[in-house]
Amino acid sequence: xxxxxxxxxxxxxxxxxxxxxxxxxxxxxxxxxxxxxxxxxxxxxxxxxxxxxxxxxxxxxxxxxxxxxxxxxxxxxxxxxxxxxxxxxxxxxxxxxxxxxxxxxxxxxxxxxxxxxxxxxxxxxxxxxxxxxxxxxxxxxxxxxxxxxxxxxxxxxxxxxxxxxxxxxxxxxxxxxxxxxxxxxxxxxxxxxxxxxxxxxxxxxxxxxxxxxxxxxxxxxxxxxxxxxxxxxxxxxxxxxxxxxxxxxxxxxxxxxxxxxxxxxxxxxxxxxxxxxxxxxxxxxxxxxxxxxxxxxxxxxxxxxxxxxxxxxxxxxxxxxxxxxxxxxxxxxxxxxxxxxxxxxxxxxxxxxxxxxxxxxxxxxxxxxxxxxxxxxxxxxxxxxxxxxxxxxxxxxxxxxxxxxxxxxxxxxxxxxxxxxxxxxxxxxxxxxxxxxxxxxxxxxxxxxxxxxxxxxxxxxxxxxxxxxxxxxxxxxxxxxxxxxxxxxxxxxxxxxxxxxxxxxxxxxxxxxxxxxxxxxxxxxxxxxxxxxxxxxxxxxxxxxxxxxxxx
RNA sequence: GCGCCCGUAGCUCAAUAGGAGAGAGCAUCGGAUUUCUAAUCCGAGGGUUGGGGGUUCGAGUCCCUCCGGGCGCGCCA
Numbered sequence: 001x002x003x004x005x006x007x008x009x010x011x012x013x014x015x016x017x018x019x020x021x022x023x024x025x026x027x028x029x030x031x032x033x034x035x036x037x038x039x040x041x042x043x044x045x046x047x048x049x050x051x052x053x054x055x056x057x058x059x060x061x062x063x064x065x066x067x068x069x070x071x072x073x074x075x076x077x078x079x080x081x082x083x084x085x086x087x088x089x090x091x092x093x094x095x096x097x098x099x100x101x102x103x104x105x106x107x108x109x110x111x112x113x114x115x116x117x118x119x120x121x122x123x124x125x126x127x128x129x130x131x132x133x134x135x136x137x138x139x140x141x142x143x144x145x146x147x148x149x150x151x152x153x154x155x156x157x158x159x160x161x162x163x164x165x166x167x168x169x170x171x172x173x174x175x176x177x178x179x180x181x182x183x184x185x186x187x188x189x190x191x192x193x194x195x196x197x198x199x200x201x202x203x204x205x206x207x208x209x210x211x212x213x214x215x216x217x218x219x220x221x222x223x224x225x226x227x228x229x230x231x232x233x234x235x236x237x238x239x240x241x242x243x244x245x246x247x248x249x250x251x252x253x254x255x256x257x258x259x260x261x262x263x264x265x266x267x268x269x270x271x272x273x274x275x276x277x278x279x280x281x282x283x284x285x286x287x288x289x290x291x292x293x294x295x296x297x298x299x300x301x302x303x304x305x306x307x308x309x310x311x312x313x314x315x316x317x318x319x320x321x322x323x324x325x326x327x328x329x330x331x332x333x334x335x336x337x338x339x340x341x342x343x344x345x346x347x348x349x350x351x352x353x354x355x356x357x358x359x360x361x362x363x364x365x366x367x368x369x370x371x372x373x374x375x376x377x378x379x380x381x382x383x384x385x386x387x388x389x390x391x392x393x394x395x396x397x398x399x400x401x402x403x404x405x406x407x408x409x410x411x412x413x414x415x416x417x418x419x420x421x422x423x424x425x426x427x428x429x430x431x432x433x434x435x436x437x438x439x440x441x442x443x444x445x446x447x448x449x450x451x452x453x454x455x456x457x458x459x460x461x462x463x464x465x466x467x468x469x470x471x472x473x474x475x476x477x478x479x480x481x482x483x484x485x486x487x488x489x490x491x492x493x494x495x496x497x498x499x500x501x502x503x504x505x506x507x508x509x510x511x512x513x514x515x516x517x518x519x520x521x522x523x524x525x526x527x528x529x530x531x532x533x534x535x536x537x538x539x540x541x542x543x544x545x546x547x548x549x550x551x552x
Numbered sequence: 553g554c555g556c557c558c559g560u561a562g563c564u565c566a567a568u569a570g571g572a573g574a575g576a577g578c579a580u581c582g583g584a585u586u587u588c589u590a591a592u593c594c595g596a597g598g599g600u601u602g603g604g605g606g607u608u609c610g611a612g613u614c615c616c617u618c619c620g621g622g623c624g625c626g627c628c629a
Contacts, residue, residue, distance in 0.1 A: 031569090048571080058609070084609055085609080128629080285627085286627050305627060339557075340556080363556085363557080365622075412557085412558065412622065414565095427577095433591085437589075438589065442589095445589095495566095509588080513587075
């Protein structure tokens with residue numbers, strides 16, 4: 001990593017120059033950055049940071065550092081001081097060529113870290129099987145899927161998990177709603193309960209049941225029949241959900257049923273633990289957890305007066321279960337509507353003696369759909385929503401995935417479907433993929449033109465123009481982008497990177513002839529650079545889960 | 553009322569854990585293919601980063617305050 005190399009050089013010089021004066025200086029805020037192109041290839045802010053502790057003007061400090069760095073003539077081509085005290089660097093072409101060589105050798109391993117021996121779990125989507133996945137679930141699925149892949153790249157052992165509840169009131173309502181639809185099929189005039197599920201998807205299912213059961217359950221409703229309809233509903237809903245996820249290329253290692261926490265005694269175990277620590281009490285016939293002992297929030301009910309545990313209760317048990325499964329950290333991906341749940345959960349974790357950094361939440365803001373210029377108000381119950389499947393039908397898997405990945409999870413996202421459908425060719429995903437297709441095409445064309453690709457040969461012909469240096473510099477950056485993505489838990493770092501990288505490539509392609517029969521050495525050198533680009537793009541696309549088109 | 557998130561070009565979004573004239577795409581206008589894919593490239597217009605204070609050598613980014621929007625504040629999940 002080139003940045004690291006420069007960072008080390010600068011740090012060593014600074015330490016050598018002012019060893020005694022900067023004992024307390026922690027280098028916090030010290031950075032080697034990619035500056036605006038007019039300032040060179042790399043830049044650092046060290047001189048400004050040292051001004052205060054050293055009580056010397058930044059420009060003086062910079063001068064001194066530069067003077068000493070200049071001795072390092074195997075790395076730096078040029079060093080300049082500019083503005084308030086920035087030190088700007090450009091590197092020797094050999095440094096870049098070595099960097100490209102490294103990428104060419106490592107190929108798909110480039111940027112992949114050695115196993116850390118750390119286990120993390122990402123839990124997301126976790127929709128109960130009451131209907132098809134919505135666009136909001138899609139956003140969550142993609143954020144989770146991409147981040148889980150980045151965790152793997154960074155050396156973590158990753159488990160992806162889908163948590164669901166197929167008991168409870170929601171499922172009862174679903175069963176009843178389905179039964180009504182079934183009855184309606186035989187023109188039995190019944191209405192779906194107001195808080196039931198009104199979506200058309202139950203009609204489809206009811207049709208199937210009608211031909212299977214004939215009139216057996218028409219007008220008849222009891223516990224037994226409810227269970228039958230519930231099972232039917234659950235199975236077919238999961239079938240739909242899983243097929244949507246499969247389409248999107250999102251896979252879960254574990255589907256975890258909330259019910260198991262009651263069955264295997266985890267819930268009881270947690271209650272007993274809390275009781276033993278004197279952190280629960282009874283009031284109004286219910287069992288309460290002393291949330292207020294830990295955070296500035298009201299106490300919450302764990303067991304309702306009717307004896308049924310609350311969602312909060314089972315969620316604590318679930319996370320206790322996760323902890324017992326020896327994950328070092330877990331990440332829950334939640335919609336913004338659940339943010340109020342976070343302090344309570346943190347309190348519970350603390351109460352159970354689970355380390356602070358174990359439980360983490362990645363919150364994402366809502367997705368608003370715009371269709372025919374109007375906002376679509378979405379409600380699962382009323383069946384007023386555009387399903388994730390419908391979205392995929394409209395814009396395709398690549399665009400769906402890319403679009404969700406490209407926006408900061410913390411930003412409200414407005415998805416204009418009309419634009420996505422009618423202008424699908426202008427979607428950024430095509431811009432990025434086109435670069436890949438162009439490279440593929442170049443290698444096909446090279447064969448036609450009789451230019452034989454020889455890897456790692458003729459590289460000395462590269463980097464005679466600034467564009468090539470900058471391209472390699474940016475390829476070299478991939479490693480760090482992965483780290484940044486994980487640090488910020490923001491998949492959009494990757495799409496940003498891809499777009500900037502590809503923009504440079506499109507420019508390079510336009511300005512230069514890659515395949516020149518008159519100059520086969522240069523052509524081969526440039527093909528090597530293209531190969532490096534292909535390797536990095538391939539890495540990025542695999543993580544984003546978008547396809548790698550040979551031609552477009 | 554209290555809490556969390558957000559407010560950046562006409563629209564959708566970026567902006568490298570505070571860094572140097574705030575950038576893309578779409579939309580508008582004007583250019584570039586006898587040569588490797590024009591799903592590309594080049595150029596123009598478009599901004600007091602919601603307003604106002606503060607911290608800092610430096611603020612879209614941090615702090616305070618006001619305005620506007622989203623979401624929470626259940627013995628729902």
